[in-house]
Amino acid sequence: MFLEHGVRRRAFDATDMARVAVFVALIAALGLPGSFSVLGAVPITAQTLGVMLAGAVLGPRLSALAVVVLLALVAVGLPLLAGGRGGISAFVAPSAGYLAGWVAGAFVTGLIVHSSARKPSIWRTAIGTVVGGIIVVYSFGIPVQSLITRLSLEETALTSLVFLPGDLVKATLSTLTVASLLRAYPRAFRRTWLPSRWRDSPATETTR
Amino acid sequence: MLTLYRPGDGPWHRLPVGPKTAVLMLVVLGVSVLPSSWWGAVVSVAVCTGCYTVRGAGMRSLLAQVVTIRWILVITLAGQLVFTGLEGGTANTLRVCAAVVVSGLLPLTTPVGELLDMLERALRPLAWLRLDPQRAALTIAVTLSTLPVLARLEREVREAQRVRGGGRSLRLFVIPYLVVALKHADALGDALTARGVR
Numbered sequence: 001m002f003l004e005h006g007v008r009r010r011a012f013d014a015t016d017m018a019r020v021a022v023f024v025a026l027i028a029a030l031g032l033p034g035s036f037s038v039l040g041a042v043p044i045t046a047q048t049l050g051v052m053l054a055g056a057v058l059g060p061r062l063s064a065l066a067v068v069v070l071l072a073l074v075a076v077g078l079p080l081l082a083g084g085r086g087g088i089s090a091f092v093a094p095s096a097g098y099l100a101g102w103v104a105g106a107f108v109t110g111l112i113v114h115s116s117a118r119k120p121s122i123w124r125t126a127i128g129t130v131v132g133g134i135i136v137v138y139s140f141g142i143p144v145q146s147l148i149t150r151l152s153l154e155e156t157a158l159t160s161l162v163f164l165p166g167d168l169v170k171a172t173l174s175t176l177t178v179a180s181l182l183r184a185y186p187r188a189f190r191r192t193w194l195p196s197r198w199r200d201s202p203a204t205e206t207t208r
Numbered sequence: 209m210l211t212l213y214r215p216g217d218g219p220w221h222r223l224p225v226g227p228k229t230a231v232l233m234l235v236v237l238g239v240s241v242l243p244s245s246w247w248g249a250v251v252s253v254a255v256c257t258g259c260y261t262v263r264g265a266g267m268r269s270l271l272a273q274v275v276t277i278r279w280i281l282v283i284t285l286a287g288q289l290v291f292t293g294l295e296g297g298t299a300n301t302l303r304v305c306a307a308v309v310v311s312g313l314l315p316l317t318t319p320v321g322e323l324l325d326m327l328e329r330a331l332r333p334l335a336w337l338r339l340d341p342q343r344a345a346l347t348i349a350v351t352l353s354t355l356p357v358l359a360r361l362e363r364e365v366r367e368a369q370r371v372r373g374g375g376r377s378l379r380l381f382v383i384p385y386l387v388v389a390l391k392h393a394d395a396l397g398d399a400l401t402a403r404g405v406r
Contacts, residue, residue, distance in 0.1 A: 012343070014405040015397030021351040022393035025358035026386075032359060046378055053386065069351055076323040077212050077315030080355075085276055087212055087315030088229075089308045092236050093277065094284055149284055150244055150300050151291055159287035173379055180383050188390040 015190070016062055023054045023066040024073070031082035045082035048167060051102045052133035052174040055109025056125055057181070057188055063106035071099055097144025101137035108132035113178070119193040125178045129171040134164075212315040218264020220317040225326050232314050235259065236307045242299075244292070249299040252306035259310050264317060273312045274305065281305055324348070346405070354396070361388050 027050035054063040070080060079086035090099065109132030113120045120128075138160060146156040181188055215221075220228065239255055242248035260270040274281070284304055288297030315323070327348070331341045365385045374380040 013397075014400035015394065017343075017347050017350055017405070018354075018397035018400060019390075019393045020347060021354040022358065022389050022396065024351045025354040026389050028355060029358045029362040032362060049378070049382070053382075057386075057390070065347075069347060072327060072348065073351065076327055077318065077320050078355075079212050083276060083279070087312055088232075089273075089277075089311040089315075092240075092311050093280055093308045094304055095280060148240075149288065149304060150296075151287060155287065155291040159283070159290075162283070173382065176379075177382050177386060181386060184383065185387045185390060187394065188386070 012062075019058060019190070020062055020066045020069060023050070023058060023063070024070045026050055027054065027066070027070055028080040031080065046170070047082050048102070048133060048137065049170040049174055051106050051137075052109055052129045052171060053177060055106040055132055056113045056120070056128060056174065056178045058106075058110060059114045059191075060107045060110035063110045064103050067103045067106050071103070074099075092148075094145045094148045095141065096148070098137055098141035100144070101140030104140060105132045105134075105137040108136045114191075117194045119182060119195070120178065122175060122179055126171065126175045129174050130168075133171055133174070134167050211320045212312075213319050214264075214269065214316055216264030216317065218262050218317070220262065220313055221264045225318055225322050228318065229314060229326075232311055236311050239303060239307045239310065242303055244296045244299045244303070246295055246299065249302045252299075252303045256306035256309050259313060265313065269316060270309060273309045273316075277305070277308055280308075350396070350400070354392075357392065358389060361385065361392065364388075 027047055030046040030050040051063075051067060054066050057063075058066060074080050074086045074090050075088055077087045081090055090096065109128045112128035112131060113125055116124070138157075142156050142160055143153065145151075145160070146153045149156070151159070223231070235255065239252050242252055257267075257270065260266060281301060281304075285297060285301045288300050291297075292300065328341070328345050331344050334341045334344060362385060365381060365388060368384070369375075369377075369381055
């Protein structure tokens with residue numbers, strides 16, 4: 001679990017491999033039929049939630065790798081995207097850019113959430129999931145969608161606003177989830193944090 | 209596990225993976241550059257049905273493909289009709305639909321194993337980037353065996369949630385599921401290490 005003194009850990013060891021595999025399968029499982037009803041009857045894919053969580057839990061490199069593995073398996077013809085979609089058709093559909101955006105989005109989420117040696121606060125996680133999971137994903141998705149459907153960039157951006165409420169719900173949900181996970185199963189993050197400034201360390205507070 | 213592959217012996221099934229991918233990508237590219245006019249719409253629909261009116265494919269699988277992407281089509285069509293009018297909107301939506309449905313022929317007529325082999329061949333140049341292609345292949349293999357496990361865990365957590373009166377709320381589902389999944393990841397990592405994977 002922890003780094004042993006004098007023994008250099010491989011950059012990508014077996015546990016990392018297992019964590020990547022589990023997050024690929026988790027993102028796929030979040031798109032299984034019998035979808036969740038987040039906003040009434042609208043079928044919403046929880047897969048972007050999985051991407052945000054991957055970034056926040058695995059960190060930049062491993063989460064981007066997990067999304068790449070997921071997309072490779074989709075390209076090979078496994079129906080792992082929401083609604084049982086898969087195959088190379090997913091990469092010529094109007095939503096193809098969003099898939100590319102998932103890679104960058106997970107990376108940026110991980111970069112922001114893991115940016116400090118201290119435990120991620122609610123705010124850092126919230127900024128990470130919104131910037132990585134929404135802004136970065138959209139900035140890949142909208143131009144590609146506009147290119148494929150031949151609708152101008154502004155108009156495509158306007159139609160994409162439909163998804164914004166759902167994505168904000170997912171960003172909120174993943175932020176709260178990460179906060180709970182930090183307490184419920186801190187091992188998940190596979191790193192040690194310095195005690196968070198306010199809650200865990202009265203000693204440092206008195207010395208400040 | 210369930211894949212998109214449907215066994216058959218039509219021309220698409222008999223074509224080797226490499227040439228098939230190339231042909232289908234060329235058709236998709238051809239469809240994608242059609243103009244946004246009525247005749248563009250007619251040509252894209254004709255090409256698409258043409259690709260499917262052979263043995264081993266058929267109209268039934270074409271319809272199934274359209275049904276899977278119905279939400280994408282509805283959203284695309286709605287945006288198009290508002291901003292580009294009837295002709296451009298219909299043509300653009302049909303063109304996108306045709307491209308997606310034609311490329312759907314690849315997973316429909318090729319076993320996943322063959323496509324995985326192609327992927328592994330494609331991974332070989334990773335060695336130039338000082339990445340280990342074997343390790344990449346192992347990661348994919350481990351992932352393939354993890355997919356059904358996590359789907360089963362998902363069902364179990366959902367059932368537990370329903371029994372306790374949690375309904376279908378995503379909020380109540382996600383934390384227990386994440387903890388169960390990550391515990392599985394740790395166990396899997398230990399199992400791999402115990403078997404000599406470092």
